[in-house]
Amino acid sequence: MDSVLKIEGMRKSLGKSLLYTLPMFLITFMFMTGGKPNFADPVSALAMLTAFLLVNILYFLMHYTGKTDRYRAVLFIIFALSLSYTLIHNMVEVRKSMTFSQADILECRIPFCHLVIPMMILPAAFTKSIIFPGSIISGFANISSMVVLWLVATIVLGRGFCSWGCFYGGWDDGFSRIKKxxxxxxxSELWKWMPFAVLIMVMLTAALSMMPTYCSWICPFKAVTEFEQVTSVESATKAGIFLSLFGGLVVVLPVMTRKRTQCSFLCPLGAINSLSNKITPFTVKIDKGSCNECFKCVEVCPLYALTPEDIKAGKVSLFCSKCGKCVDACSKKAIHYGIRGIPAGTMKNFSRNLFLFVSFLFMAIFSAGSIINTLQGLLKLIF
Amino acid sequence: MKKVKIIAGISWAFLCLILIIILFPGLNSFSLSVSKLPFMKLNPRYTGGEIANQVISKSCTLDIRKPVFNGFLKERNSGFVQLDWHGTIPDIIKDSIDYDYDGKKDFYVLIDRKNSKTVLEPIDRKVKDVLISTPTSYGWAIRVGLIK
Known part of the structure; x- marks a missing residue:
């Protein structure tokens, strides 16, 4: 009875949930329509309306049901799929293939993504230049705007970026949910330190070779975005590595372990984001007084961020991406969203409401463009 | 002390809320400011280097860029020079290039655009081979490998 009451403590009435959704509703409306909805093109209007309703219904359900992860994951997975669709669609339309050519590199037309950021650091510091064939300010996915988006999101959300902002994370999150x-x-727990080793390796190799080595040789998401034209043994080897890592770390292992293995064992940006968990105001806290040490949270954590020792110590490790899976799984609501400085077990609803608003707003606006674009593409196929 | 921590935590959280709300409307101006930072320029290994000389013929222009030897902490022993042809380019490009402006030709290059064939004849010992030869949106570009 006690646990039922505590679960219901996170739920809200219909009216209260609608009230909490209202600011999200207004802000996403402003961002998606620019304040002036355009009904001239029915397909675009329908795509925009669908995306708008999708994000707001999901946000409403987070408040109404008191559950976070299941609704976050829906938008997160749709974001990953729609971004890949948008990128591939753009490339096929412009270049007639998913590959980029030597001319694209020479003319610096490669879209920039946040995974390049760790490799930029040393060359930017020592050579005062960026080692990536992209555009600094103009065009789609330019370097400056991606750096700003990632930087702000990382300061605000810490490693929460990996569950609320990364447009690749939805792939392994999705596959990790396939099997019951x-x-x-x-x-072995030791594997979760692997991203730090990858981070150091790619930072050094990128600096020494003046090439974004992770993108050139390792990134599994090249398989669902773009990769170099296969014209030599080297480019064929690279394509083989991309596909193998995507198959192994993004598809097979997440299905078999129910964990986000690419994010846990490979992503170098995840390692940097883990460190930024130290500055973000939003955390996940453990109320030791309420915890019955069932370790259900340890079992469900998709990023190996929790261990029984962490639970006993009442601390969540720096690997936490604030996805909310442990929060949803805890029958005692002993593990909850918190704000730095506020003691565990207090102001749970306030902390959750504030965190959800900030993190969901970021994901909703960041994902809106690619979701609308994908819906337009799908609707054009139907009509 | 406990109260101070709580107030500081909540203030920081609200500041982050404001940051997220202004992030997207202000993205263009934030990006523009970031693009002006001293390190926000592409490395010459990607841009091909600055244009050092332009050779203008009847229908097309050849840009000869500065040789690039950029390395992480010091210059490398091997690098490249990039040449860009733009305008109305003939099907077969034949040029002799003096990339270091010492008055002596350093290499001959012949490009058969229709068959995508590039032949390089080094004259100077510092000229090695063709690294890239590709059609571009503006015409044709090649990168020729060099040693110091």
Whole structure:
């Protein structure tokens, strides 16, 4: 009875949930329409309306049901799929293929993504230049705007960026939800430090070779975005690595472990974002007084961010991406969203409401363009 | 002290809320400011280097860029020079290039655009091979490998 009451403590009445959704409704309306909805093109209007309703219904359900992760994951996965669709669609339309050519590199036309950022740091510091064949300020996915988006999101959300802002994370998040039970249950804890090793390796190799080595040789998401034209043994090897890593770390292992293995074991940006968890105001807290040490949270955590020792110590590790899976799973509501400085177990609703508004608003606006674009593409196929 | 921590935490959280709300409307101006930072320029290994000389013929222009030897902490022993042809380019490009402006030709290049064939004849010992030869949106570009 006690646990039921506590679960219901996160839920809100219909009226209260609608009231909490109203600011999101107004802000997303302003961003998606620019304040002036355009009904001249019915397909665009329908796509915009669908995206707008999708984000607001999901946000409403977060408040109404008191559950976070299941509705976050819906938008997060749609974001990943729609961004890949948008990128591939643009490339096929412009270049007639998913590959980029030597001319695209020479003319610096490669879209920039946040995974390049770790490799930019040393060359930017020592050579005062960026080692990427993209555009600094103009065009789609330019370097400056992606750096600003990532920087602000990382300061605000910390590693929450990996569950609320990264347009690749939805891929392994999606695959990790396919099976009800994991086939592989135990993976050594040591592997979660691997992203730091990858981070150091790519930072050094990128600086020494003056090339974004992770993008050129490792990034699994090249398989669903763009990659170099296969014209030599080297480019064929690269394509093989991209596809193998995507198949292994983004598809097979997440299905078998129910964990986000690419994010946990490979992503160098995830390592930087983990460190930024130290400055963000939003955290996940453990109220030791309420915790019955069932370790359900440890079991469901998709990023190996929780261990029984962490729970006993009442601290969440720096790997936490604030996805909310542990928060939803805790029957005692002992693990909850919190704000730095506020003691665990207090102001739970206030902290959750503020965190959800900030994180969901970022994801909703960041994803809106690609979701609308994808819906337009799908609607044009139908009509 | 506890109250101060709580107030500081909540203030920081609200500041972050404001940051997220102004992020998207202000993205263009924030990006423009970031693009003006001293390190926000593409490395010459990607841009091909500054244009050092232009050779203008009847229908097309050849840009000869500065040789690029950029490295992380110091210049490398190997690099490249990029040449760009733009305008109305003939199907077969034949040029002799003096990339270091010492008055002596350093290499001959022949490009058969229809068959995408590039032949390089080094004259100077510092000229090695063709690294890239590709059609571009403005015409044709090649990168020729160099050593110091």
């Amino acid at each position: 039970r994991p086939v592989i249950k135990k993976i």
